[in-house]
Amino acid sequence: MGQQTVDPVIAGWAAGFRPVRDGEYFPPHSPGCVGCGPANPHGLHLAVRRHGEGVQAEHTFDDRHTGAPGVAHGGAVAMAFDDLFGFLLYLLGELAVTRDLRVSYLAPVRLNAAYMLRADHGARVGRRIPVSAELRNHDNVVVATAEATFVVVDTHHFTRAAGR
Numbered sequence: 004m005g006q007q008t009v010d011p012v013i014a015g016w017a018a019g020f021r022p023v024r025d026g027e028y029f030p031p032h033s034p035g036c037v038g039c040g041p042a043n044p045h046g047l048h049l050a051v052r053r054h055g056e057g058v059q060a061e062h063t064f065d066d067r068h069t070g071a072p073g074v075a076h077g078g079a080v081a082m083a084f085d086d087l088f089g090f091l092l093y094l095l096g097e098l099a100v101t102r103d104l105r106v107s108y109l110a111p112v113r114l115n116a117a118y119m120l121r122a123d124h125g126a127r128v129g130r131r132i133p134v135s136a137e138l139r140n141h142d143n144v145v146v147a148t149a150e151a152t153f154v155v156v157d158t159h160h161f162t163r164a165a166g167r
């Protein structure tokens with residue numbers, strides 16, 4: 004039964020995931036989140052805002068996320084997509100986690116160049132929420148796409164995951 008106790012830190016964290024108005028920026032998942040946390044020196048520092056029933060972010064990968072010379076690491080691009088998807092949950096009002104993530108890399112993503120990320124969600128089926136996203140360059144060309152399945156969980160998932 005002890006494992007089912009909701010830790011107040013986790014409960015407070017989860018309660019912070021609320022919708023914002025169209026065009027407004029969301030708060031980060033946490034200060035230290037590697038995708039969007041401002042306090043993480045190694046992170047992407049994604050700044051994500053609502054776009055209708057979807058989310059979007061302008062983003063520039065930098066030298067910290069180098070793969071081939073001058074090119075963003077594919078893992079960093081996948082991280083951007085995964086973290087972006089995490090903002091759709093604010094709009095859905097669900098706690099959920101990534102069960103699978105598929106990224107298609109259509110063209111190299113350059114470092115120190117501005118890109119636009121955009122994500123949308125489909126309809127929830129059971130505990131599954133399908134999500135999809137695109138990454139476009141400054142010429143509005145799609146250079147990467149992603150699809151994922153998020154699975155709805157409750158706060159106990161995070162309490163257990165954190166070993167609290």
Ligand SMILES: CCCCCCCCCCCC(=O)SCCNC(=O)CCNC(=O)[C@H](O)C(C)(C)COP(=O)(O)OP(=O)(O)OC[C@H]1O[C@@H](n2cnc3c(N)ncnc32)[C@H](O)[C@@H]1OP(=O)(O)O
Nearest residue numbers: 020032085086089092098100101103128129130131152154
């Ligand atoms: C705002 C909050 C922000 C919170 C998050 C804030 C940070 C966001 C950061 C970005 C997101 C992340 O990195 S999240 C962190 C990375 N992900 C994780 O750590 C997840 C680790 N995996 C797990 O803990 C587990 O596998 C779960 C919870 C995902 C699922 O386990 P489970 O609870 O036992 O559920 P299970 O029965 O296996 O499956 C549940 C449902 O999913 C379906 N399902 C299972 N596998 C698949 C699959 N590959 N493709 C499609 N559907 C699948 C099943 O048919 C079932 O559907 P149905 O019959 O029920 O319909």
